[in-house]
C-alpha cells in the first residue's frame with residue numbers, strides 16, 4: 001500500500017493543465033448562473049479524466065456533478081467558478097486598469113476555487129483507483145455571488161448522500177476556517193401607486209417613492225432593535241423615474257437581511273416585511289415582495305477541522321522565489337497604510353500565548369507563507385459575510401480551508417484580487433489547496449470512525465433546528481436577471 005501523499009503526485013503531474021484551466025476561467029469571467037463557458041471547461045476536463053459527469057443538475061443549467069468510484073465513504077468537493085460584475089481588470093499589473101470598463105472579472109478568485117477543488121477530486125480518484133472503496137463527487141456550484149447556488153442545490157437534496165463535504169476559498173493566509181457565516185434572505189420589494197402632476201393635482205397621486213423612502217426609514221429605526229451581528233442592507237433598484245414634477249407610481253428596492261442564525265434571519269425578514277406593509281399603508285400604495293434567495297449560516301465541524309489542519313501540515317506550504325516575495329510586497333503596498341483586518345481577525349482568535357506570539361512575529365511578513373496555528377475553540381464566531389457553503393453544512397459535515405493565493409492585505413472583491421488571479425503565487429496556493437483537501441479526504445476514507453464522529457457532531461450542533469429551504473417556486477436568478 002502506497003503512502004497517502006504518493007497519490008498527490010497526480011496534481012503535480014497535471015500542474016500545467018490545472019493552472020491553464022484556472023487561467024481559462026479567469027479569462028472568461030461569467031457572473032452568477034450565466035457561467036456556461038466556465039462550467040463547460042471544468043466539466044469537459046473532468047470527463048476527460050474519467051469522471052461520470054451530469055450536467056444541468058437541480059434544474060440549473062450551469063450546475064453539474066462529476067463522480068468516480070462506488071459505495072461509501074462518499075466525499076464531496078465543492079467548486080465555484082462565477083465572477084463579479086464590473087470587476088474587469090488586467091492581470092499582473094500594479095494599478096487599477098480594466099480590460100474592458102464595466103465588464104466582469106474574477107474579484108473573488110473563483111477561477112482558482114473551482115480548479116483547486118477539481119485537483120482534489122483528481123487525487124482522490126487516483127487513491128480510489130488503487131483498490132480503495134468509496135466515492136468522490138465534485139460539485140460544480142454556480143452563482144455563489146449574490147445567487148446562493150448551493151442553497152438551490154441543497155433544497156433538491158443533492159448533498160444529503162455525502163459523508164462529508166470539503167472546500168476551500170482563496171485568501172491571504174493558509175488556515176482552517178472555524179468561523180460561522182451569516183445566514184441571509186434577499187428580497188425584492190415593489191411599491192405601486194398612482195402618477196399625477198406633482199403641482200397641478202398632487203391630491204390624485206399616490207407616491208410609490210414615498211412608500212419606499214418610508215420603508216427605508218422604518219428599517220433604519222429597526223437597526224437598534226436587531227440581534228447583535230444582524231445586518232440589513234438595501235439597494236434602490238427603481239426610483240420611478242427622474243421627473244420631480246411627477247408623483248412616482250412605482251419604486252423598488254432589493255433588501256438583504258442577515259443574522260448569525262437562519263431562524264433569526266427569517267424572523268428579521270418578517271419584521272422587514274411588516275415595515276414594508278406599514279409603508280404601503282401610510283402612503284395608500286400597494287406593496288409586493290418576492291424572495292430572491294436565501295442562505296444558511298455555516299455550521300463548523302471541529303472533528304473535520306482537526307483532520308484538515310493535519311493535512312495542511314503534512315502537505316507543507318509551497319516555497320516561493322525571491323521575485324514572488326517582491327511581487328507580494330508590491331501588491332501589499334497598493335493597499336495603503338491601514339491595519340490588515342484579515343490578519344487581525346485571526347490574531348483575535350488565538351488565546352494560547354505561544355500561538356499568539358507566533359502570529360504576531362509574522363505580522364510584517366512579505367507573504368504569509370506559514371499555516372495559522374489551529375486551536376479548536378468552543379465558541380462559534382460569525383464572520384461578517386455569508387456563503388452558500390453554509391447550506392451544505394446543514395446537510396452533511398462540512399469543512400473549509402483557506403490558502404494564501406494573494407499578497408497580504410489584498411482586499412476581497414478588489415482589483416488587486418483580479419490582478420493576482422493568474423500569478424504564480426495564486427497557482428501555488430491553488431495546487432496547495434487541492435493537495436490538502438485530497439489528503440484530508442484520504443485520511444477520512446482511511447478512518448470511517450472519524451467521519452461517523454463528524455456526523456455526530458453535526459447532529460449535536462443542529463440540535464433539532466430545521467433547515468429553512470428556499471421554497472420550490474423560487475427559481476435561481478442573479479439580481480441583474482430579475483427584470
Ligand SMILES: [Zn+2]
Nearest residue numbers: 107108145413
Ligand atoms: Zn465573493
Ligand SMILES: [Zn+2]
Nearest residue numbers: 108110144169
Ligand atoms: Zn468567494
